[in-house]
Amino acid sequence: MIRKFIFGNPIETEALVDSQSIQGMSVEKPGQGIPHFAARLAGEESSWELALDMGERDIIYGLGENIRGINKRGWIYESNCTDDPVHTEGRRELYAAHNFFLVDGRERLGVFVDAPQKVTFDFGYSRRDRLVVTVDPGGFVLYILEGGSSRQIVREFRGIIGRSYIPPRWAFGYGQSRWGYMCEDDIRQVVREHRKKGVGLDSVYMDIDYMEDYKDFTVNQERFPDFPRFVQEMRDQKVHLVPIIDAGVKIQEGYPVYEEGVKEGYFCKKEDQTEFVGGVWPGRVHFPDMLNEKARAWFGDQYKFLLDQGIDGFWNDMNEPALFYGEDHLAEVFEKLEEYSGQELDIQSFFAVKDLVLGLAGRKEDYRTFYHEYRGQRVRHDRVHNLYGYYMTRAAGEAFDRLKPDKRILMFSRASYVGMHRYGGLWTGDNCSWWSHLLMNLQMLPGLNMCGFLYSGADLGGFGDDATEDLLLRWLELGIFVPLMRNHSAKGTRRQEFYGFDHAEDFRGIIGLRYGLLPYLYSEFMKAALTGDMMFLPLSFVYPEDPEAAGVEDQLMVGDGMMIAPVYRQNARGRYVYLPEDMKLYRMRGVDSLESQVLPAGHHYVRAELNEVLVFVRRGHVVPMSEGGCCVEDVDMSSLRLLHFVETEGVYELYYDDGERKDVRLEEGITRILVRADKTVETEGLLSPRCQLI
């Protein structure tokens, strides 16, 4: 059951597919009966506070992209899309605003706070037994979902927010990225090394250096003299190039995107009707008003420039929108610095100077100085801040529907809000090459799925800081299960392409497993997308009666039949794993090297060498694998190997399609694979694969 409460005069976010279809009740003042919560007005400008008392053992799941554990209890989080590259435990905000959570314990309820402004989630931070949601001034809509299991509540939520974005199948292959590939030869080298060593690869990402002066929708002619030909050269080697698009449009006379945007009034303006100027990679930029329907359509149409040259995938970046500085404030800072210049700095003035300079980036006050034209209204940016990345990605998604109606185009974004999940996936931004971030990657996955983000992933190996071979291997051992499997790193850090390290055979084995597991992973992804389910689940969602499962923070269920338990600690040669039921463990070094053993329910220490992946198959389940391949296109579905833990009977419903069409239906893609106790296999449906039990 879904209940809806309207506070004040909320701005329509279009997080829901059809928010009008749910009857709501207006809340005018505190004390009006909102189930579960005590609501009160707080603060001068009247922000709302919703408080709920928690039981000792209540768990909170959700909030999508966020730091800390699968269970979010015990910290305070903010939805306020922020470009902050150092995701330490003490942070409160990242790039996304995913305001859905689920409380499970004394009572079970799902909560969605549909508010495009800043929202704070105090989940037992101020008081251990209290959950308090504070919504900044401006209206909002509160949805409360009740009844059924945690998984059912999530499905109900996913039902109202609409179907998750589905990428082309090639986007499930391994992608290599690095900020710093400057020219054709840099990219050729990546492809050559992967192909030469037989390490899988489907895509190479192009960071801002492919552009001319970091101008969106341009290609540097010196470094990529014949871009369509180069795109084709890569396609001939079964590699897709995926360029980045940034939110800010460079201010430069003669640059058509800038000139047209100014002429049509498509950029965000200040109070005085002049365009807001910010500083990002290209230097001075204007921000397209992604919330304005016309501007959005115009910005979306720009992707045609690259689509026409053979590009079929993009990543949208810097769309919180990130601000290195706001120009007006920068002028103020320079003025103040002038006052200090020539002076001897005492400790106070030293810190004042430091704060002036460090306070330039992402300054909240700057977000209050420009406006959007949204649904016929002029809205100050901070009131809708969390929608910007969503609407940029929507601009692209809507344009792809117009320009390429029948073909899936890869799209994922850095900033996001619930609703964006219909138009693209996301990556989790600038993490670091830290072991703690490998664990954080795992812990984010169920929350992301709950909020509709299925096609998502972290920079494998870590973006900032220097990666080591063992960290990268271990990270890939998680990454092979994650839909967006991309190794990305920052300029200035240690190179982290596999060939920079010694053991190519280990990388070949691990990355090869991704292609081996593709039949299962693609199928589970598609089933989750088409039925509104999760692909990555906390153990407690599958074993709700098991109190120990509820406490597991470093293992996940992947789809119906599998559990994973990656190693995420330096120098560990194994780990403790909790099995809620008997499972069959497959220890794998590659598609052709695996051993299995049945383990009883309970706690185990399980060995896992640096080049070994642990896959646990549930009783009565079957997990289809392919023979592998060096790219998605080469994965052969006519011959499957079946991981299985079957004593009486096991069935797997394998989904498959052409990997390109947008209009897909679950029923049309199913092949039923039946494994009997006597080890015979029968298949029925779309495909007729040869099957071998392993």
Ligand code: GLC
């Ligand atoms: C941002 C992105 C990162 C990218 C860099 C340069 O930091 O998050 O992925 O490499 O910008 O474009």
